[in-house]
Amino acid sequence: MLDVAGLRGLWERAMRDRAGTCAPDERCSDRWAHDTTLLRAFGVGLHETIAYLYNEAPSYEAFTAWVLAHDTARGNAPDAYDPSADEAVLSPYDLAFFEEHGYVVVHDAVSPSARRAAEEAIWGHLGMDRDDPESWYTRPNGHSIWVPLLHHDAVWANRCSPRIRRAFEQLWGRSDLYPTVDQCGFNPPERSDWPFPGPRLHFDCNLTPPVPFGLQGILYLTDTAANQGAFTCVPGFHHRIDAWLTSFSHDGDPRTFDLYSLDPKPIAGRAGDLVIWHQALPHGASRNSATLPRIVQYITYEPTTSNEHDTWT
Ligand SMILES: O=C(O)CCC(=O)C(=O)O
Incomplete structure (x- = not known):
């Protein structure tokens, strides 16, 4: 063959x-x-x-x-998006905010109908009823907030949103980007029989300093209050991470350090907000003490060539 x-x-x-x-x-x-x-x-x-x-x-x-067998005609290729949508999505203020804090919120990253379609797809995939809280704790996938729904049309439509692509292009400063084919998330209110399972604060990136530029993203499909399991990070840590990592060169392990001691902040958002963060920020989901689940889709764009170190720490 x-x-x-x-x-x-x-x-x-x-x-x-x-x-x-x-x-x-x-x-x-x-x-x-x-x-x-x-x-x-x-x-x-x-x-x-x-x-x-x-x-x-x-x-x-x-x-x-x-x-x-996977449909490749989804509009995920760098040259497949509409050049008429090529205006800036992030303002100079947004870009300066990202530079200072290491994260930025893109409002209305997808249309209301697009986010509702993805939310519906997640409820359907999980076999749950938004009006029946008992059903929120009967997950077929075990005790986790991950929802392995990757290929639903509504999920693909959000993944290929021109506004989302453009925001990532602005931050990366390049356009040879592909969206990662990532999953969704469902984080219901915590209960005694359903304690928050994480992910708690962590890094996904290689911790060999200097930590290179890299981005991750999460799309809120429903309004998300700060106490509703919101995405949480340590703003500004991308400026400090290399010095912090160097402090472990003789003793300790940054992967087991108590990242909650670094003053993390939950990032509330409206339905349709996309939070993009620098990979050098400690980040995670949080416990949901509200009354409604947090429903999200993870969306990141990555370039075709690597700026990462070969040695993994
Ligand atoms: O779900 C969240 O809020 C955090 C996601 C996360 O930790 C990750 O994408 O690595």
């Missing part, structure tokens, strides 16, 4: 890694950026691909068929 745009190399590397025979230089960040871009261009999620490759060890033919 023909190699499809580098898929064979990706499949071969995964099979070698699975067998424990992958050479160290095959795991470099450039290779990672290439492979993740390839998967995003085909419209498949990273975790679903890893689960498929590592759990099922498919033949190359089966893997290619699996990838190609």
Whole structure:
């Protein structure tokens, strides 16, 4: 079978890694950026691909068929968006706010009908009734706020929103970006039989200093009060992180440090707000002490080449 745009190399590397025979230089960040871009261009999620490759060890033919079965005509490619929507989404004030605080809120990132469609899709996927609070605690996916709904049309429509793409382009200062194929989230009010399961404050990025520029994002599909499980981060920490990491060079582990001691702040928002944050901010969800669930979609755009270190800390 023909190699499809580098898929064979990706499949071969995964099979070698699975067998424990992958050479160290095959795991470099450039290779990672290439492979993740390839998967995003085909419209498949990273975790679903890893689960498929590592759990099922498919033949190359089966893997290619699996990838190609995903609809790639979703408008996720850098040249697929409408140039008429090319005006700035983030104002100079927004950009300065991001520079100072390391996060920014994009209002009306998607239309009301688009966010309602995604919210409906999540209720439907979970098999829950928004008017029946008992149903909010009967999740088929276990005790987690993650909702692995990746390929619903409404979710794809938000992921490819021109306003969202443009905001990420402005922050990255480049346009060779693809949206990650990421999941949704459902964080109901905490109960004694359903304590908040996290994610608590953490970093997803490599903590080898200097921590490079990188972005993450969350779209609020419903109004989200500060006490409603809101996204929480430590504003401004991107300016301090390298010095902070250096303080661990002889003793301690930044991954086990009590990040709650760094003065985190919940970021409330309206339905349709997208919060974008610098990867160097400690961040997480929070416990929901309100009366309604927090319902979100995770959306990030990443470039086709890597600025990350090869050594993971
Ligand atoms: O759901 C949230 O508010 C936080 C999400 C998060 O921690 C992440 O995307 O890494």
